[in-house]
Amino acid sequence: MVTMTSAPFEYEKPESVAEASRLLSKYGGNGKLLAGGHSLVPLMKLRLASPDALIDLSGINDLKGIKSTANGLSIGSMTTYHELESSSDVQSGAPLLADAASQVADTQVRNFGTIGGAVSHSDPASDLPPVVLALDATMVTGSQRSGREIPADRFFKDFLTTALRPNEVLVRIDIPKLPANTGTAYVKMANKASHYALVGVAAVITLGAGGVCERARVALTGAGPHAVRARRAERILEGKVLAGNVIRNASKRVGAELDGMFNEDVHASAEYREAMTQVYAERAITAAVANAG
Amino acid sequence: MPTTINVTVNGTTRTDTVDERLLLVQYLREVHSLTGTHIGCDTSSCGACTVHLDGKSVKSCTVFAVQADGSEVTTVEGLASNGTVHPVQAAFKEKHGLQCGFCTPGMIMTSVELLERNPDPSEEEIRSGIRGNLCRCTGYHNIVQAVKFAAMESK
Numbered sequence A: 001m002v003t004m005t006s007a008p009f010e011y012e013k014p015e016s017v018a019e020a021s022r023l024l025s026k027y028g029g030n031g032k033l034l035a036g037g038h039s040l041v042p043l044m045k046l047r048l049a050s051p052d053a054l055i056d057l058s059g060i061n062d063l064k065g066i067k068s069t070a071n072g073l074s075i076g077s078m079t080t081y082h083e084l085e086s087s088s089d090v091q092s093g094a095p096l097l098a099d100a101a102s103q104v105a106d107t108q109v110r111n112f113g114t115i116g117g118a119v120s121h122s123d124p125a126s127d128l129p130p131v132v133l134a135l136d137a138t139m140v141t142g143s144q145r146s147g148r149e150i151p152a153d154r155f156f157k158d159f160l161t162t163a164l165r166p167n168e169v170l171v172r173i174d175i176p177k178l179p180a181n182t183g184t185a186y187v188k189m190a191n192k193a194s195h196y197a198l199v200g201v202a203a204v205i206t207l208g209a210g211g212v213c214e215r216a217r218v219a220l221t222g223a224g225p226h227a228v229r230a231r232r233a234e235r236i237l238e239g240k241v242l243a244g245n246v247i248r249n250a251s252k253r254v255g256a257e258l259d260g261m262f263n264e265d266v267h268a269s270a271e272y273r274e275a276m277t278q279v280y281a282e283r284a285i286t287a288a289v290a291n292a293g
Numbered sequence B: 001m002p003t004t005i006n007v008t009v010n011g012t013t014r015t016d017t018v019d020e021r022l023l024l025v026q027y028l029r030e031v032h033s034l035t036g037t038h039i040g041c042d043t044s045s046c047g048a049c050t051v052h053l054d055g056k057s058v059k060s061c062t063v064f065a066v067q068a069d070g071s072e073v074t075t076v077e078g079l080a081s082n083g084t085v086h087p088v089q090a091a092f093k094e095k096h097g098l099q100c101g102f103c104t105p106g107m108i109m110t111s112v113e114l115l116e117r118n119p120d121p122s123e124e125e126i127r128s129g130i131r132g133n134l135c136r137c138t139g140y141h142n143i144v145q146a147v148k149f150a151a152m153e154s155k
């Protein structure tokens, strides 16, 4: 006898976004979209998730592929980490995304985990949410009727919660072109076993005349219930020449948006995460400034 | 409601009707009697269950068999051709890249993909490439030597 770890479910494999959305409505909140399955399947095996139906997105062509457009990159939600890290379009158009994807987990997970699954899941320790925040990405959704465009900074709402509606499918992620003289970096303190981020910071820095910071985007993952943009730190950086003390002062404010709600779990205490947030923020901003030249 | 799937395993296509919750690793071991693919942690962490799904390494405890419908699966049993073991298998033997052997099928499947993508990896690239596969015995040293040896032999 084979032991079944998951609860029973129906398996659906739609061929269009509208059909996937119709199935979500049909199962009335008890259907789950399946992308790479590398967050959902482990949860189902532990019966922390027991959906009545799995709606497998792998048969929908509209969710696949990376397109280079006049405005930037358009990335299908079913694009895997491996495709992101090995795509020359992503390496040149959004090196931050290629680099962060290469830091996720291990080869096997990167072969199947997708950008759409990663952002829709909104795991507090996930690597790509801070990257799409720092890149000012737009989440483009579809449903039976129409779609929406949701800016990244209005997408992540809470622990495992996003702005997606119950019958909505994330179709693609649009990433605008970066201005000239922009440097980017993603630096994380990885859990030694899973490589999930204990804390991770993404920074995108644009320098103007005389090395003055024209535009700063800094986003944080791992530290709180969901990834957040560090607007207070951004404001400290913008308009200044980024000497070490300016970067240090800004880094101290990178966790400010969490209002003291740092995560505490078996991997790290809240105090440790708070301290490491400053350390990794300083490293990320410094590295972004260094390659902004 | 059981679902009917067509999967090509090590070159042979078969039709089976399976429970949707059957994991790919269970399908390979219980339905195909291919017990070379091991179950270590059953929680997506150890890599002992690694097989190739449409040419890409995957932890087969983390996909359902229904997801492999219409796909090709290669297990460690499918690496040898005409009675000759794969160069990576030969290298693990030559460099003693195993002790108890529990992690070995998964290690080999990951290493085969690693060398397909990067035929001349540095030691660091090998260590990072196999980081999803855990070994409780060897301390990894001889596994890394085996992958290096396989790369050298294939030149």
Ligand SMILES: Cc1cc2nc3c(=O)[nH]c(=O)nc-3n(C[C@H](O)[C@H](O)[C@H](O)COP(=O)(O)OP(=O)(O)OC[C@H]3O[C@@H](n4cnc5c(N)ncnc54)[C@H](O)[C@@H]3O)c2cc1C
Pocket (backbone or CB within 6 Å): A032, A033, A034, A035, A036, A037, A038, A039, A040, A041, A042, A057, A077, A078, A103, A104, A105, A106, A109, A112, A113, A114, A115, A116, A117, A118, A120, A121, A123, A125, A126, A127, A128, A164, A168, A169, A170, A171, A194, A195, A196, A197, B044, B045
């Ligand atoms: C061993 C291991 C180590 C890992 N380490 C890391 C790590 O270091 N860093 C990291 O960031 N992550 C890590 N992960 C998580 C991994 O990156 C997951 O693949 C990812 O978080 C989810 O992507 P997925 O495609 O597998 O999504 P799935 O598991 O298929 O789906 C996740 C959730 O998103 C929903 N969903 C999926 N696609 C869509 C869509 N298009 N529209 C709407 N909703 C959708 C699903 O319904 C589900 O609720 C690890 C996972 C494992 C198993």
Ligand code: FES
Pocket (backbone or CB within 6 Å): B038, B039, B040, B041, B042, B043, B044, B045, B046, B047, B048, B049, B050, B059, B060, B061, B062
């Ligand atoms: S048994 Fe699949 S990863 Fe351990």
Ligand code: FES
Pocket (backbone or CB within 6 Å): B097, B098, B099, B100, B101, B102, B103, B104, B134, B135, B136, B137, B138
């Ligand atoms: S040889 Fe025993 S676990 Fe690797």
